[in-house]
Amino acid sequence: MNERKTISGKEFRLMFQELVENLKDDDLVYFGNGDLSVQNPKERGPVDGRREVQIRFNELYNITT
Numbered sequence: 001m002n003e004r005k006t007i008s009g010k011e012f013r014l015m016f017q018e019l020v021e022n023l024k025d026d027d028l029v030y031f032g033n034g035d036l037s038v039q040n041p042k043e044r045g046p047v048d049g050r051r052e053v054q055i056r057f058n059e060l061y062n063i064t065t
Contacts, residue, residue, distance in 0.1 A: 009051075031057060 007015075023029070031038065036057040045052030 035059065 030036075036059060039056040039058045041053060041055045043051065044054045
């Protein structure tokens with residue numbers, strides 16, 4: 001099994017801090033190539049110790065046969 005792809009909280013904050021601080025209410029944000037929607041963020045970590053946060057996405061696509 002492959003390891004999960006993660007980044008640290010510090011890396012996440014550095015990546016998104018300036019973007020979030022300067023984001024206006026009517027700005028648009030998209031994920032992937034605009035083909036993903038956010039399902040929800042969810043706490044996955046243990047009660048004590050290092051937290052794990054999962055941000056789940058929905059893929060928007062049609063399956064044709």
